[in-house]
């Protein structure tokens with residue numbers, strides 16, 4: 001079995017483990033202004049599983065079409081499953097999880113699900129760069145966070161018509177983030193951690209020992225429910241320090257929704273990792289590169 005990973009933009013990847021094909025999130029069709037990935041959802045004809053980290057459109061939109069075209073089963077939060085059921089995905093292809101489950105994907109591959117945290121979207125209006133130090137915003141209640149999110153949503157209305165049309169198409173009805181999840185794949189070649197938004201429970205992360213970690217690098221990091229006091233680069237390095245992976249792959253750091261997102265400069269993350277986790281190799285992946293995930297780690 002050769003494990004390969006294709007980055008499909010934002011936090012979406014295709015994991016190929018021999019004949020087994022697993023999508024990690026499913027957001028592939030983006031606004032026309034976003035850099036093309038070289039693949040559209042409607043071209044996908046092979047998938048066995050789709051694991052979804054949380055229910056926001058930039059992770060879930062597309063899963064309904066991949067599932068219908070391929071017969072793949074979607075593993076995600078109850079919110080993810082609710083939205084997919086409303087989109088017409090048969091119940092037999094929906095597996096709701098909340099963290100604590102170990103799911104067999106094939107005779108020699110399993111995935112374990114863990115509860116996680118969403119990045120602190122509420123804490124900022126513009127996506128900050130990786131070396132920008134953010135402090136404060138501690139102890140903000142859930143209601144205050146909701147209020148700040150509502151103000152952020154108003155600003156979404158100022159984005160161009162292309163973006164608004166895309167947001168309308170991908171909205172698929174009201175939903176929350178559904179509770180963020182992280183996934184730990186165990187394969188004959190090694191262990192892969194998948195995270196699709198910048199947050200974690202440190203008590204969970206410090207006991208996971210992946211060989212390769214896909215870590216989200218966008219927005220303000222969330223540690224145990226509070227925003228990181230420091231930069232995004234520091235957040236990624238702190239996670240690497242907890243997980244101690246041999247290899248790190250970044251996600252969510254491209255300009256996936258121009259006008260709202262911004263391309264994250266990886267240099268400060270690279271420097272911070274070299275300083276604090278010199279044993280973790282940072283892989284800087286382009287779209288559709290079929291990266292041999294565990295090569296050289298055995």
Ligand SMILES: [Zn+2]
Nearest residue numbers: 054056177197
């Ligand atoms: Zn999200």
